[in-house]
Amino acid sequence: MAGFLIYLLSSMRHSGKKETIATYVSKSTAGNYACSKVPKAYLRSTTRISTEGVHRFIPQCAKECRNRSHNKERSSRVGTVTSISEEHGVIDDFIYFDVSAVGSFAHGGRPPKVGDQVNVDIERLPDCGWRALSVFITDVDESRQFESLYNSLPQDSHSVCCISQIDDLGITVDQGLTFSSDKVQEGYKPAIGDWIRLDLTATGEVTCLRPLRVKELTGKVASSPRINSNGVETAEGRVNDDVSISVSSCEDGYIPKRGDLVSARVMEIKHNYCIWRALTTRLLSRGSRNSNQKSQTFESGNWVLRGGFPEKAFPRRSTPSFLPKYTVPEKVRRKVEDGDDILAILPSLSEKLSMENYAERFSALLYLEEIHNEIEMRKYGISGARLERRGQYLSLHVPGMADGKPDLSVSDLVVLHTNNRSDIEYHGFIHHLLPESEEILLKFHAEFQENFDSLENYNVEFRHGRVPFRRCHFAARLAQRQGWHGLLFPSESKYHNTGVNSSLASDGEDTYEFFNAKLNARQKQAVCRILAKNESSSPYIIFGPPGTGKTMTLVEVILQLYFSSRSSRILVCAPSNSAVDVICERIARYEKIQSGDMARFNAIRRLENSIPPSIVQYCRSEEEIEVTSRYRIILTTCTNAGAFFGLNLPGDHFTHVCMDEAGQATEPEILIPIGLQTNAQLIFAGDPQQLGPVIMSPLASAYGLSVSLLERVMTMDIYQHSERYPDGYDPTLITKLVNNYRSHCKLIEIPSSLFYRNELVACKETADYSNLKDWAYLPRKGFPLIFHGVAGQHVRERDSPSLMNPAEIVQIVRYVKMLVRDQMIDVSDIGVVTPYRKQVEKIRMLLKGLSTHGVKVGSVEEFQGQEKSVIVVSTVRSQGENNGAENTSSSKLSLGFLSNFRRFNVAITRARDLLIIIGNPNLLKLDHNWNALLQFACKHGGYTGCELK
Template structure:
């Protein structure tokens, strides 16, 4: 929040840093001190008298009269409490931003004291022409260059430096002279100060040299770019192609109520099965009240604690529906980020082909049957083109015949506007409408059944499972959770999907033994997770017993040859045919996405047909997606109806685009919400302590936390993925120290002796790089060429390392911004086996080696990033997923000064440094200096329309 011009808090925080015995006790002296402070820091614009009154009013001081003519200033405890803030260990992004915002005033010579301009001094020392705008020097690990500044007192009075010059922040590449604490400079005298610069590491040496005189401060802002010749060429290839110009955002009225005339196009043939639907899917348009409130800015100021749509008993379904309407409104704006200007359409038989960059990665998501709007510049009407085919980066469109015959020309330039398919959103609202009759013990579990006295013996197939996995399977087979959902809480690498699949197998086996009817619906939020279940079940169920229920729009190329026999692909029609009711009823198990489960209801599958509901990756689905899997299908009156969830509420939740809907809880999955309820709580609180604990290994046998009702939830604790050092910190931060390192020893230690590791045996490396984060064109997404070049260097060194057997396919690169993904892919070129993607794309995956590029390296926009949980800042779930994908080696490339403003990253950096995994210049323990004490950040004010998803550009969710 921007400080008021008359805010006394910065001065109060400055006072808090002064020793008690040195604070002025005479009001006149206090006024003089404030006057000096205001000269140096012109941010509290009030008179000294008003300042004293403000300090009294806010409870920092009081004036005590003891019979004398002048009162005594007494400092109150509230002022002392500010000292903790004032002495924070690291400059916050806001404080650094303010420091640089005040650069002109701070650099100015004052009261006839003149100090050599810093660029002049550095250019002289390094032999750089003074005409150069930037100071760029070559990396040299051995040679130090001496830079000399002249400090001259041209006034008629003595000028005193109160303390030795210092840097904010400290830079290990710069060594200042050991001056005496105070220095008095007589009139007309000069003194030289020489400091050394040793450009040992690639990146930016950026600091502020502070000269703290008695009555004022003069600063010199140092910026030296050090270049490593080995990666300079790679960095040059990634420089911005065009300057960044923020794309103009459309007005709310343009998006919600476009006035253009739309000429309908020619749709592709309507699949026959759409005419066989028993339950018609309503439109569920956005209510006028919500759309109007949105357009009027009613949702601009969001208080997470005061949601008008609380997810509480009696209101949760209507609240979730309202939040999804807000989410759809955000979709309306986000899809406009893909608008194309001056595009060209090419003739392709009876179609017109449009090339769409990013289409292969669903940015934007354009599917068969979707609509694209085309506008000829100078005209008001838009021509609607239906998508008849989708290729890698190209869609084939058919418009009204008059467009093909009379408007289109080979070189015609047009403007393109994309739309999105509302059907998944409509299924969400249908499910919420249907769920009003569902048992409240499913919506808000609170009454656990009695725990079983004994658990059943599991068959021979379960011998490969550990104690916790077997326990989960036993409770699920026995149905000891009753009407309440059973949760398989699966931290990274603990085999939750394996446990879920075995539970399906054992439940099915028991039903056959008891000769009772069973019909299983297994669903997940994504196609990949649903396919994975089929691949694990293929050896148990035949193609007549198991059905993989696909959306007809899904591309055949996305489905593996293992899964295809379980689908209903029709070669003649070139699409997935909708299974008949008879085929669905015959199947012992149907596997689909959550959204496609809604189609089962629409086609007429009876309530109660499915007896057992299994949801994998439940933490990645919105709560309404969970209800789509059950609504209209589950009979909660049937005591044999069973709901099982597998997931990890500590990892990434669903992708929500709306800032408002996210703040009010739409990003919380059903799994996360119910695990917060008392019935699923633990009997002991997890520990989040110190970063120096020893990882639990194979010798550990006891989990440190247990649940009040273990017949409702089991936490899997054996991690079969990672080296103990890799899992150690997230284990303590997120899982109460319960996880046991059980990964194959040969695999997890396979890179512990890699020559680039600073400390052999500790397979984590943090490479501190002070690079430059940039944007280009009209894309708001960030990239960092320096970090991208180091990613390539490490991959090259890994690939060429002898004796370690590194294959490109064993390497994954994670970065939070879409533009950095694209830059790294471009730079890697022929390294086609390396997967590069966002954190979301790596959830549920693992690689032998993970390299993380954190991108952000300047503080200018970090308050914005932190506020919106962008990148890795203030997003512990994203942090958790990123650092737990690696099996044997984790490399993080980033700017530690920036990352340390986040609590999770601060712990990680401290952990790596303590254990010897640090590479790059030492950043030390940066102290808060007088110059920046008490500075609060400036936050950006957003409206109801969020702008943040464009910066990361996530894949479009809600998969059919």
């Protein structure tokens, strides 16, 4: 019979029946392996096997299935006992435990009680709640002793480094500096590979060496330390396969054995295999000595029936470190360039987005965007250009670079062709940009660099670097491979199975001491709800309409997470450098934040003169990427976060990922930093009613690349507005901020009614320029809105597809000059917003000629997140006198950018004290939103200008 079983197992290994039976058994009633549980089809296919054989075979398959199952979700946490009875208890209102089954309570010397802080390992099976595997009462006094030592010494700043050597001379760190051992924090025994923090005085003197990142955990000993016959430890053991444990770290003479359940205080280390080192280790319960079963040998026929091969109980997950090329397919490029139907070769674009077509669809969209980018860059090619030697570089003059034509960056590719040899390409990379002189400094191959002819004429082609596109491709594929259903397609059932109880999202404002005392009730609620939220794949969203302080709230969240847990490491991202800089500046305002706490990670392509002086001390470059990755607050752009993939970081390296302006990033772009973690808490801050990602390709935009992940997720049922909740949204998933601190109460009425359910509350107490309310040119005194009708005509210049409106330009300059002449406002507090580049160019030129320096003029995109006391909006589009009779349908089509409700929302919500709209009212009234604003202005006496038809 044993021989036949081996034959059966061997045949099923190829047929797949073994796995099917094991899966079937694992889903049956626990412990009941009756023959009737096996599908009859398998019994018919194995008619020679006896019932007794089946009874032996099924338990073996079930056991192997249980041993190999990775469907259980496990984690460790610190919690509080919230209810207790003689037999059962609950931790944090959602973790169940059985008192009689948890022997680790006995180690505490007393039974648990409500309010006890406990360390707990928890497990959740599919479709079930959380259950405690091990629980022990935390020795609060002891755990806080280390924290008090951590904060006992004064320091002016600190630095992050790794110990590379320990000898009689002292402790040497990876920068090559050596420090005396008496600088080590009391109670800490340093080891090679430890990531440490150096506390420094203002003069650079080291005051203390202490662990960088420390946390408490419970786990099972995977391998015990090795001790020779002389009692000397020769090799360290491991806990959970990622924590190194030594005998010297153990308390009360405890010698770890495999299978033991232990509690450990660990610190982060640099190691080939482990990422944590145990500082102290305490035995909770001894493991079973019979856990390792020997293989059974059957004498008849010398057949051997092997058990399941041992696997890691806690498999360590790490981030991928290889970035493929993702070259654009030539057939796709040809289709786009020829203007043919792309659906024939990219059919996923016509399908509804799903987990199955996720990577394929977004790769297709990214290809379309990259191809369009290439086509646009070709327009700026230069014929007959010459190079000049500039030290170690070659210099090339690029006309129009100062105005962003072309928009070049460091590391972009420059391709040269000669008229003599058109088949040879010389590739060089941009190392420096000199916008003032419109020059770029390049480096080519050493042979060309030394022997180029300065009199030779070259044909120049520019190409943007492909790394951002490649990282986006990689992130989309990683998301599909790892099955991020809860993030990409959140649903009611999937979310509520995570064990998060709505009671955890209670306000709890009295529990926390806020760094920013000016936070309002909803901002504090958002912070408390995020701090109470457990690990979940569904992101928490801070829904922040204009001027409601969503970035301020996110900064408070970051500070609370940093100071509430020494084990936290927070990755903070935004789509643009300017948005990241704003967060960095606001965090840096708090005195407790030192240069060693936070790193502003910049891409190699960023120009140094674009970095605000206030954050220079926090800035780190790609040359310092490994050390930068160990800072506990790391700020960078979404695409630049992809640089950390090259470090092969552990999956739990980041505990929290925060996204500001999440609505302005493409979905693949925002997935890049998310891919650096496996179980971190995700926090998004943004507003889907404002501008989304900037997409250059009309095809990519039409097929969905312009829809951000934030916007798409907020269309899901669980994020929708509902009357079931007091604030209108599920408090465990989203907080909507409603207090507007930016604008005059009258200026927020229209956006509030059109986009935010009339929920915005005006909280601006005083005007920046109170004299503006009595300005002589206001159609109605005290009303901060001027709608100035101009029946001009939009035109194009021959060399530009962009539009301009001369009549509106004259009116804009007139208002600016009057404001400056009457000394109503500082020039720097005036902003001019217009959707067309040519209009921006002409306004800038005219204001410069009239010596009106300091007025910011830009597109709607440039003003996203910005604000000015006075905003002048030029709509440009106009029917003009030559258009003849008004045609409603054609006029609607001629609205262009103006018909985009997000552009409208951003444009009219930038002003704090005065908003001036300049445009053709008879055209604008055809759009619902512009018509509402026009009617509002007329109702309150704020309209002036041309006659309304």
